[in-house]
Amino acid sequence: METAIEQGKATDVTGLALGLYLHVPFCARVCDFCNFYQERPEGDDFSRYTAGVGRELTLRPPPRQVDTVFWGGGTPGLLPARDLDALGKSVRDAVPVLPAEWTVEMAPASVRADKLRVLKDLGVNRISMGVQSFDDATLARLGRPHTRKQVDRAVALVEAAGFDNWNIDMMFALPGQGLQAWCTDLAEAMRRGPAHISTYCLTFEEDTALWLRLRRGELEQRGEADEAAFYETAWDALEAGGYRQYEVSNFARPGRACAHNLGTWRMQEWLGHGPSASSQVDGMRSTNIHDTDAWLQGVHSGSPRFAESTALSDALLAQDAVIFGLRMNEGIRVPALRRRFPAAAWTAAEQLFEELEEEGLAGTEGGFIRLTRAGRLLADRVGLAVLERM
Ligand code: SF4
Structure with a gap:
């Protein structure tokens, strides 16, 4: 359990x-x-x-x-x-x-x-x-x-x-x-x-x-x-x-x-510390600078240095929730994701899920969409399709 x-x-x-x-x-x-x-x-x-x-x-x-x-x-x-x-x-x-x-x-x-x-x-x-x-x-x-x-x-x-x-x-x-x-x-x-x-x-x-x-x-x-x-x-x-x-x-x-x-x-939140660590918290996704000396200089001067920093959007989070969610055996519950990220491209996503089902790569059970065994073998390709379509 x-x-x-x-x-x-x-x-x-x-x-x-x-x-x-x-x-x-x-x-x-x-x-x-x-x-x-x-x-x-x-x-x-x-x-x-x-x-x-x-x-x-x-x-x-x-x-x-x-x-x-x-x-x-x-x-x-x-x-x-x-x-x-x-x-x-x-x-x-x-x-x-x-x-x-x-x-x-x-x-x-x-x-x-x-x-x-x-x-x-x-x-x-x-x-x-x-x-x-x-x-x-x-x-x-x-x-x-x-x-x-x-x-x-x-x-x-x-x-x-x-x-x-x-x-x-x-x-x-x-x-x-x-x-x-x-x-x-x-x-x-x-x-x-x-x-x-x-x-x-x-x-x-x-x-x-x-x-x-x-x-x-x-x-x-x-x-x-x-x-x-x-x-x-x-x-x-x-x-x-x-x-x-x-x-x-x-x-x-x-x-x-x-x-x-x-x-x-599951696209929850995480805070990353140390050089090159990534965070997703408080509406931002960021990665610390990939250099220990520069990272140290930043934290000791009170201005942490980042390699990149992006404001989170429904589109970005929904895309990743679908890509990583489909890699898990539990799959994804689309109505719950739609409620969390309403502004994402759900019509295009639903069309893709239908195609995956037709190809035998995904199935629906108990409200969850899950990859089949054949789909899991092609999880990287499915991820690319999500990126292109959502
Ligand atoms: S180089 Fe270091 S981080 Fe990379 S796999 Fe080996 S032990 Fe792990």
Whole structure:
């Protein structure tokens, strides 16, 4: 059964759940597929960063009680225990009532007992680990700085610290990976008993090491049919293992879906702090500047710097609510969205939904429009159609 927070029940009179996201921009090294904003920490970077977040939380505090907190990156788990503690205390000062869900991403190689103790004491109740694969050769080909042995050590430490809600991120369609290897990876993931498993198809992001290898002809990009086989393998294996799919790439044991992500996909509100963090709150969508020094200079001078900032409109929110809503297995309830965003292009949207149904990509049930299995395999294409038509 879904918890109240999974159902998107906000604790506030606005009716919207509020998430607080911290972007921690440090990584020990750059993974070959990654284009997130991150940098290699030097000198007193950690303490400058934690002081900057403390200042940003004072300048732009959460406008009301926060329902979920998520520290992502980058690699939040790279911070030493004392910096995690300082960061957590700033959050606790800004969020007087402990949120229902507080997630921290940790790279397996950065998990330590002292860090986990600090996080547990702060009230963190969900640990998310980017594992990607249990095969050391595949991990090396991705430039991931950990081994299968380190993953097992990390899992043992997380469980020993008393976290029963932890998740594993996996990747598929990797260089040299066949369907059988993917099945083995999924079985390895489930055998360790996480509450939640995310599965992401490898994409070649511009200017990453893998993208350069693709450009040089050293790697081949998979076709749509190939990728579909990987997706379906995961969907069948995870369902058989007791993990319910709730979004194209996300699976959880009952009651363990990530409430923070659900809030984002349901177009609720979130406040993002740290360089490159995004916010959607108080009628604005904005992204902090993608540069730690410039971000620090902005928050310490009292004028936070943004890379972009857009006023929210019914059209923008409705479009995203439909795109992200259709990626979720629960789907979308159009009358409710129409009431929330009356000025959006609903006539064009209804026409598109009809076409999707005719093509067997969507269906209506109990007032919800949901993608069929065939539709979920084409979720990116459906998203593009929504962008063009709404
Ligand atoms: S640890 Fe995560 S954020 Fe850092 S480089 Fe690797 S994938 Fe990117």
